[in-house]
Amino acid sequence: MGAAAKFTKILPALRRFSDFPLLLAFMIGLYLAAIERYVIFHSLLESALIAVTFSTFAFTWNARRLESGYLQLIGVACLPIGVCEVLHMLAYPGLTVFVDGNEANLAPQLWLAGRFVLVAAVGVASLLGGRPVRPGWAFAALSLLAGGLILSIFTGHFPRAFIAGEGLTRFKVLCEYAIAISLLLACLLLMVRDYRLPRSTRILLGTYYICAAATSLAFSSYFAMYDHANMLGHYILLLGTYAFYKAIVETGISRPFDLLFRELTEAIRARDEFLSIASHELKTPLTPIKLQLQGIQRLMLSDRLSSLSPAQLNRMLETSDRQINRLTHLVDNLLDVSRISAGKLQLQRETVDVTQLFREIVERHQGEIKTAKVVLDTPVPPVVLEADLIRLDQVITNLFTNALKYAPGSRVELGARREPDGSSLIWVQDSGPGVPRAHRRAIFDRFERVPGLTSASGLGLGLFISRQIVEAHGGQLRLADENGNGSRFEIRLPQQ
Ligand code: ADP
Numbered sequence: 001m002g003a004a005a006k007f008t009k010i011l012p013a014l015r016r017f018s019d020f021p022l023l024l025a026f027m028i029g030l031y032l033a034a035i036e037r038y039v040i041f042h043s044l045l046e047s048a049l050i051a052v053t054f055s056t057f058a059f060t061w062n063a064r065r066l067e068s069g070y071l072q073l074i075g076v077a078c079l080p081i082g083v084c085e086v087l088h089m090l091a092y093p094g095l096t097v098f099v100d101g102n103e104a105n106l107a108p109q110l111w112l113a114g115r116f117v118l119v120a121a122v123g124v125a126s127l128l129g130g131r132p133v134r135p136g137w138a139f140a141a142l143s144l145l146a147g148g149l150i151l152s153i154f155t156g157h158f159p160r161a162f163i164a165g166e167g168l169t170r171f172k173v174l175c176e177y178a179i180a181i182s183l184l185l186a187c188l189l190l191m192v193r194d195y196r197l198p199r200s201t202r203i204l205l206g207t208y209y210i211c212a213a214a215t216s217l218a219f220s221s222y223f224a225m226y227d228h229a230n231m232l233g234h235y236i237l238l239l240g241t242y243a244f245y246k247a248i249v250e251t252g253i254s255r256p257f258d259l260l261f262r263e264l265t266e267a268i269r270a271r272d273e274f275l276s277i278a279s280h281e282l283k284t285p286l287t288p289i290k291l292q293l294q295g296i297q298r299l300m301l302s303d304r305l306s307s308l309s310p311a312q313l314n315r316m317l318e319t320s321d322r323q324i325n326r327l328t329h330l331v332d333n334l335l336d337v338s339r340i341s342a343g344k345l346q347l348q349r350e351t352v353d354v355t356q357l358f359r360e361i362v363e364r365h366q367g368e369i370k371t372a373k374v375v376l377d378t379p380v381p382p383v384v385l386e387a388d389l390i391r392l393d394q395v396i397t398n399l400f401t402n403a404l405k406y407a408p409g410s411r412v413e414l415g416a417r418r419e420p421d422g423s424s425l426i427w428v429q430d431s432g433p434g435v436p437r438a439h440r441r442a443i444f445d446r447f448e449r450v451p452g453l454t455s456a457s458g459l460g461l462g463l464f465i466s467r468q469i470v471e472a473h474g475g476q477l478r479l480a481d482e483n484g485n486g487s488r489f490e491i492r493l494p495q496q
Contacts (some may be wrong), residue, residue: 008253017246018321020242023239023242026048026173027235028237029044030044030045030235030238031463033051034231036479037094038094038231039092039094039095039215039350041231041234042089042092042234042473043089043092043095044091045234045238046085046088046089047089047239049085049237049241050085050089050243050246052241052242052245053081053082053085053241054076054078054079054082055141055245055249056078056244056245056248056249057075057076057078057082057250058076059075059249060072060074060075060076060078060248061075061076061133061139062136062260064076064135067130069125069130069131069132069133069195069196069198070125070128070130070195070197071197071201071205071247071248072120072135072138073124073128074121074125074126074134074205074248075136075137076121076142077117077118077121077136077138079139079140080117080139080143080145080146080147081114081117081118081121081146082496083146083150084111084113084114084117084146084149084150084302085111085112085114086382087110088107088110088111088113088114088310091106091107091110092107093107103159104162104164105161105162105163106153107134107162108161108162108168108219109158109160109161110150110153111161112161112175113146113149113150113158114146115175115178115179115212115216116145116149116217117142117145117146117149117312118179118212119179119182119183119489120142120145122182122183122186122209123182123186124138125186125195126185126186126189126190126451127190129193129195130193130194130195130197131195132203138376142482143489144234148368149271150416153219154262158170160172161175166204167222168220168221168222172220173220173221173276174218175219175296176216176220177216177217177220178212178215179212179213179216180216180220181213183209183210183211183212183213183216184209184210185426187206187209187210187213190202190205190206190209191206196414201247201248201489204243204244204246204247205243205244205247205248207240207243207247208241208243208244208247209240209290210240210241211236211237211239211240211241211243212237212240213433214232214236214240215233215234215236215237215240218230218232218233218236219233221265234319234482248472254326270447272445273447274459277447278330278459279456279458281328281330281458282330283458284326285323285324285326285327285330286323286327288319288320288323289319289320289323289324292316292317292319292320292363293294293320306467322390330459330482332467333461333462334459334461336461336465337425337446337461337465340465340468344355345468345469346390347387347391347472347473348388348389349386349387349388349389349496350386350387350388350389350392351385351386352384352385352386352392353382353383353384354382354383354384354385354416354424354426354442355376355379355382355383355416356382357380357389357392357393357396357398358376358378358414358416359376360393361393361397361414362374362376362414364397365397365400365401365404368401368404369404371408371409372403372407372408372409372410372411372412372414372416373410373411373412374405374413375411375412375413375414376413376414376415377413377414377415377416379415379416379417379418382415383417383418383426385424385493385496386496387473387493388473391469391472391473392469392473393467394465394466395466395469395470395477395491396414396426396428396491398462398463398465398466399428399466399489399491402411402413402427402428402462402463402489403428403430403432403487405456405458405487406430406432406433406456407430407432407487408432409435410430410431410432410486411430411431412428412429412430413427413428413430414427415427415429419489419492421495422494422495423475423492423493423494423495424492424493425490425491426490426491426492426493426494426496427488427489427490427491428488428489429482429486429487430486430487430488431485431486431488432486432487433486434482434484434485435450435479435487436488440479443460443463444463444464444467444477444479445464445481446460446461446464447459447460447461447464448460448463448464463477470491470493473493474493474494475489475491475492475493475494476490476492477489477490477491477492478490478492
């Protein structure tokens, strides 16, 4: 790759950091201020950090419907952290806001309070592993923590952090070490797990954690509040906060708009695909019904209806009846999906003998069994459980007809047994082609089918509905791993 091509490739990434020279100029300005008076350096730098912290909170809060998870937790922590930082800045020796001669202790104590809130937020976010959080609750909990810490500091219940003439206390040093270790650990977890965050966001946030950990190490070694370790710590924190802002606001919060757009496009594509499959599926049974009716009408108009034997007429009616059943089944499935989506799936529990149910289902499908070899594994004593008979029938029927459809001519086993823990296990196993590994999860989703596996008709709704019904019973429906030897669907229902 030529130098020009390489440059064009990294240009967009560079553009994202186009404000870096401004930051550099600010850092130089800060140094000049520090030569004049250290408290000016500190106040200016802290003001910048506070501005970033508060605006990050504002962004996160306003985008809370878009982003829920890791970044949101860290984002809502910014307000309580910011409040600690404001108090820390005002308490800094030389500003004479809290004039009790104890500022050299007060400022690092308030700094620690802010870091504790940060570590709590990062810790919970890491433990939750990117799962959604309730922003209101998270904000309330972290604000309570910050409030408690600030109160304990101003009422003198917080351990001392700095003793004039002696330097930092053991407590402060140990706390800084613990904060640094926690942040480095969080950084490691951030790199190993993905927390559903894009790589660029994780790298930027990881940079912030490393900078914040380095700041804590620098803050564990200063003797006077104006020495070089203190200044270095503040500079590193400023750089880290720049990465933090980029991570949360620029790549973290604005990214969901891209994500939303992609999901929307995907949803429209899935809807169009579903409409074309659904209209095809609904139309297919209509053609034979129409043909049968037209045939009867033709015979009637030409006065030849009596030439049909009762057996021929019965066959024609049976064909139409089968197609009407198929149509009813498709429409029922669609109605079930909307019922499930609206949370209106209701169960009428009664005592069900599973073996008896198996027999009825097999009896009902004699016409479709044809080449399959159906085996009933009848447990002794019979498995009897409390369930919604019609819905359980629907689930087992779906698994059974799927076996007939997708594993034609194979051995199909229907079985049940009572487990030692009192739960019931029901299985439908076939010796057909099985479900490819890549599709084993997806087939339980709405409208999902294994592409190109079979020409058998279907809307990809049966397993979705079945799983919802089993879960409504408090149970689980899963596809057991059969290592390529057919499919084994297992329903586990808890003891009632
Ligand atoms: P449908 O049968 O209407 O397509 P389902 O939700 O019942 O919908 O099944 C989803 C997909 O799972 C099917 O399209 C098929 O690809 C696959 N599948 C289900 N059961 C089996 C089976 N016993 N063997 C192989 N593939 C199966």
